[in-house]
Amino acid sequence: MASVDIASVQLLLARYVRCLDADALEEWPLLFTADGIYKVTSAENHARGLPMGLMYADSRGMLKDRVAALREANVYEGQRYRHILGPTIVDAENGGELSAETPFLVLRIMRDGETMMFASGRYLDRIVRGETAGELLFREKIVVCDSSRIDTLLALPL
Amino acid sequence: MASVDIASVQLLLARYVRCLDADALEEWPLLFTADGIYKVTSAENHARGLPMGLMYADSRGMLKDRVAALREANVYEGQRYRHILGPTIVDAENGGELSAETPFLVLRIMRDGETMMFASGRYLDRIVRGETAGELLFREKIVVCDSSRIDTLLALPL
């Protein structure tokens, strides 16, 4: 990228959390490159370089499959998420690729209205330009959860 | 507006949450136009287009009346709020009016120090220029709460 455009990065993140929270899950894979990587891990595993067992996809197609599975399971029927983000830091920019880190927290709101703190952590993102003018996409998104208690097996993406 | 100025929108939102959290409730109505609309509803009611029962005002005068009632009830004696906002997305700009969406969460801190997650959701705002140079005001603010458990009858505005 010609220069670090923090506002564009923040907009990409804003669109990311909005499609997850607004039951517009089909838009979620479209924010990744075709070969985009998406991982969910814990801080402990991430620090030790251990393989992660929570969620993994290495293409937009795998993300779409996951969306289909979540639709099949009617996961939005029972719960919603609400993401709140902390301040983004752009750490590096190499050959048109940008590395950024953003803290997050996610609330889970159950159908009966009960609200709980579901997850916290940080996004480690590698971001590139898409084909449309001004569009940014995730080439890689690693979701590092603070707690190892997270169970995302049948839950929405973080 | 000549162009979308996201920083000005964020400043309006920052001032909005600060006056609520800092016991400067009298400043709250001044952030709306004279015919400003303020609604609090639940995600479920909003999605179904149902009338909302939580809070409603359609003028700055009604907002001032509400402030007077809250002062009468000494509502700040017993509790405080703390708003934290997610990333703002400006969705549209039509004829000098701007539509923006911002996720929020609100903590409630009771007099004895107990802190609870009170509410989460998103602000759907229609924003226009005020008469003072650079000033922005809410023409409409719809507070869509994730949970339907919210009871704001005798509480501070969200």
Next chain:
Amino acid sequence: MASVDIASVQLLLARYVRCLDADALEEWPLLFTADGIYKVTSAENHARGLPMGLMYADSRGMLKDRVAALREANVYEGQRYRHILGPTIVDAENGGELSAETPFLVLRIMRDGETMMFASGRYLDRIVRGETAGELLFREKIVVCDSSRIDTLLALPL
């Protein structure tokens, strides 16, 4: 400062919370001027102008001493923090010094994965230019906690 650069202020705050949350505590004192002041107090004490009993330092050296004590106590072994910030308001700019206010919340994640809402409040910051081009530093940071229940005696800085 020549002009209010809100993006630089947000970056300073982002770096501040990152070093605390990422176990990079040694970087924390470096974000203050040599005569930097750091205080943690409660909203009630702050409003009354009462002396604060939670944490106090009036130099970078005292902050470094505190870091050494926290390392001695292995405080990161047992817990981590996650800071999420609300929107920053720059209130004034006088003689190269900038006053800013930023809401915060802090989650505490225990070693066993339990996550709790630990603290909320607002940062009252006085910010100046450092010696490196573009660098900003805290000349004073007052952490005003909403609740008076906070016990930071053996905990990480807020």
